[in-house]
Amino acid sequence: MADLAQAQAGATMPGQPYMELVNVWKRFGEGDKQTVAVRNVDLAIQPGEFVTLIGPSGCGKSTLFNMIAGLLPSDSDGSILVKGKAQQDGALLGKVSFMPQRDLLFPWRTVLDNATLALEVEGMPKRLARQKAEALFPEFGLKGFEQHYPHQLSGGMRQRVALMRTFLFERDLILLDEPFGALDALTRSMMQRWLLDIWEKHRRTVLFITHDIDEAIFLGDKVVVMTARPGTIKCQETITLPRPRDVSVVTTPEFMEVKKKLLAVVEEESLKTFASATMRP
Numbered sequence: 001m002a003d004l005a006q007a008q009a010g011a012t013m014p015g016q017p018y019m020e021l022v023n024v025w026k027r028f029g030e031g032d033k034q035t036v037a038v039r040n041v042d043l044a045i046q047p048g049e050f051v052t053l054i055g056p057s058g059c060g061k062s063t064l065f066n067m068i069a070g071l072l073p074s075d076s077d078g079s080i081l082v083k084g085k086a087q088q089d090g091a092l093l094g095k096v097s098f099m100p101q102r103d104l105l106f107p108w109r110t111v112l113d114n115a116t117l118a119l120e121v122e123g124m125p126k127r128l129a130r131q132k133a134e135a136l137f138p139e140f141g142l143k144g145f146e147q148h149y150p151h152q153l154s155g156g157m158r159q160r161v162a163l164m165r166t167f168l169f170e171r172d173l174i175l176l177d178e179p180f181g182a183l184d185a186l187t188r189s190m191m192q193r194w195l196l197d198i199w200e201k202h203r204r205t206v207l208f209i210t211h212d213i214d215e216a217i218f219l220g221d222k223v224v225v226m227t228a229r230p231g232t233i234k235c236q237e238t239i240t241l242p243r244p245r246d247v248s249v250v251t252t253p254e255f256m257e258v259k260k261k262l263l264a265v266v267e268e269e270s271l272k273t274f275a276s277a278t279m280r281p
């Protein structure tokens with residue numbers, strides 16, 4: 001009875017993944033010109049889990065992201081389930097909060113008005129949206145910058161505005177596509193630790209796409225490795241490093257061991273991408 005009540009309330013049943021991808025495919029174009037971007041992807045994301053997804057450039061990570069976000073329909077072969085329920089085309093849009101690979105801040109909007117954008121699109125009154133956003137500024141290290149414009153901020157700050165917008169759109173699953181890819185190493189490392197702090201506090205389910213192995217291990221409860229295109233899941237590695245994690249974890253034997261293992265797999269896939277790109281007739 002309790003389970004039924006929980007299911008009716010829209011909660012995840014005990015042991016049930018928040019999201020499941022079952023045999024998901026994406027092909028672009030027709031006939032000779034067809035590109036298979038993603039093939040036969042099976043993946044389960046548990047509630048509250050921090051999943052990192054890694055794979056060589058062009059393997060289909062962003063395509064997968066777009067399908068999960070509901071921005072792109074997946075081919076009819078497979079299905080995407082949320083709390084055990086298959087989602088029809090378009091039904092996923094608005095169910096997850098996402099931050100695309102390019103941060104998409106509007107240059108003509110202030111930082112505050114950029115942060116509230118998703119809430120406004122959802123129909124929340126501007127005043128309420130601003131109130132909600134303003135409360136998060138200190139935590140996101142942006143207090144005092146509410147009325148600045150994106151061009152007045154550093155790269156790390158711009159990414160925090162985009163992340164704040166994503167967090168403000170309160171959905172159970174947060175999708176992040178290489179959010180720190182364009183940052184310098186030091187800023188990137190600071191942002192990783194900061195993101196973990198935020199995540200420990202809010203405990204949302206996260207799917208984080210990256211092409212950096214250290215980042216994938218440092219952040220994740222589980223690292224999922226994709227093959228070269230057409231991308232599918234090559235392997236998954238559970239990361240048992242204790243939390244909260246700080247920068248010293250990267251020098252531990254456990255970290256080194258899992259890195260060595262994943263490096264071998266990722267390198268094998270990257271070489272395939274390199275070979276297919278350079279040996280074309």
Ligand SMILES: Nc1ncnc2c1ncn2[C@@H]1O[C@H](COP(=O)(O)OP(=O)(O)O)[C@@H](O)[C@H]1O
Binds near residue numbers: 056060063
């Ligand atoms: N809209 C599209 N039309 C045709 N091909 C596409 C489209 N989007 C992505 N692709 C192709 O799908 C493959 C995977 O791209 P993408 O998902 O962006 O890779 P990644 O994010 O892993 O670098 C690439 O070969 C890319 O050219």
Ligand SMILES: [Mg+2]
Binds near residue numbers: 062063177
């Ligand atoms: Mg991409």
